[in-house]
Amino acid sequence: MERTISATPRHSEDELKQLFTKTLKLSSLWYAYEMLKDDSAFCDLPFSEQFYELGKVCHQKRLDNKYKLLKKDSNIPASEMIQPASELAKSNGVTISKIELAVNRLIQPEQGIVIVNGPAGTGKSTFGISILDHVMKMGYKTSYYDYTCEMMMLTSMYDRRDAYNERLSRIYCNKIIVLDAFLLNTTSSTSLLFQSSDTASTCSREITCLKELLDSCRANGCSIIILSQLTIDTWYERIIADCKNSKFAALAVDAVMDRLLADPLIINLKGQSRRRKGKLQKVDMEVSDLKDLKK
Numbered sequence: 001m002e003r004t005i006s007a008t009p010r011h012s013e014d015e016l017k018q019l020f021t022k023t024l025k026l027s028s029l030w031y032a033y034e035m036l037k038d039d040s041a042f043c044d045l046p047f048s049e050q051f052y053e054l055g056k057v058c059h060q061k062r063l064d065n066k067y068k069l070l071k072k073d074s075n076i077p078a079s080e081m082i083q084p085a086s087e088l089a090k091s092n093g094v095t096i097s098k099i100e101l102a103v104n105r106l107i108q109p110e111q112g113i114v115i116v117n118g119p120a121g122t123g124k125s126t127f128g129i130s131i132l133d134h135v136m137k138m139g140y141k142t143s144y145y146d147y148t149c150e151m152m153m154l155t156s157m158y159d160r161r162d163a164y165n166e167r168l169s170r171i172y173c174n175k176i177i178v179l180d181a182f183l184l185n186t187t188s189s190t191s192l193l194f195q196s197s198d199t200a201s202t203c204s205r206e207i208t209c210l211k212e213l214l215d216s217c218r219a220n221g222c223s224i225i226i227l228s229q230l231t232i233d234t235w236y237e238r239i240i241a242d243c244k245n246s247k248f249a250a251l252a253v254d255a256v257m258d259r260l261l262a263d264p265l266i267i268n269l270k271g272q273s274r275r276r277k278g279k280l281q282k283v284d285m286e287v288s289d290l291k292d293l294k295k
Contacts, residue, residue: 028065032057063139070136076144081126082133098267099131105265106176106223107135113260115226118269124227127269128178131225140175148185154209171213172220182228183238207239207252214259232266 011019020030032054036042042053076082105112114131116124132142150171157164171177217224230238240253 026058028058028061029054031061063137066139067137070139070141071133074132074136074142074144076129076132080129080144083126083130084134099134102131102265102267103135106131106225107138107140108223109221111218111221112223113226113262113264114224114267115228115232115260115264116267116269117228117231120229122269124229124269125180127267128180128225128227132176132178135176141173142176142178143171143174144178144180145171147179147182150179151206151209154213155205158205158209168213168216172216172222174222176223176225177217178225178227180227182226183230183235184228207249207256210239211252211256211259214256218259226260226264232261235260 016033017030020033021027035057036050036053042050045053102114105114116127118124129144132144136142154164154167157167214224216222228235236253236257239256240249
């Protein structure tokens, strides 16, 4: 289709805005135009380079808009402190490369698991939530969960399978989730015990729900950041304490541990509590493989 373009400007700013924001639904492109139109360096570029720069600003604006929506739905407590990677590295005594290692593990198509251990107040929640914030700015959907609260929700819904499956789907539809205060409290005081229909095993619903959560996340490529005060070598006893003493309970706990420790990146935060000191403490960070844990 041939078209003659007049060299004489014929359209007002309002007409241009109407075209891009209303007719073409390209508000982010209009935003880029307004950002760059008076930039002398931009005006001196050839048209192809101008078009490229407009595209870059447009893309970033869309990411910023998406980030706002993702953050709103992320369930991150408003009181939690979020730090950019540079500040996170400075406050926790970690390197940017180690933070990038964790991020790269989590955003792969297949599931990644990052386990962050440390005493109370060493910055586990800040670390996990800041990682979520970082990947949301990359466009990934994330969500934060307090482990005990979420397990109580799942166990209470277990007999209502539609509601239970819907709850699970809202978890594993994320690319990355945080399970905070992992195993710090159990739901054994409020969860009922159930009898398996195909075995004689009796195990708490919490363990069954945890196993199904881990399986659902793995099947859907949902990565998990686990934050825990408890050292990993105590997890087995902590979990099995919530089950009746039987070989089937032990098998159920073995299955959970196998899923948790298949191939995790393990980060140990050490130091004194920041809360008690009232100021940031230097925290040493160690990244170890599972084989190092077993030594």
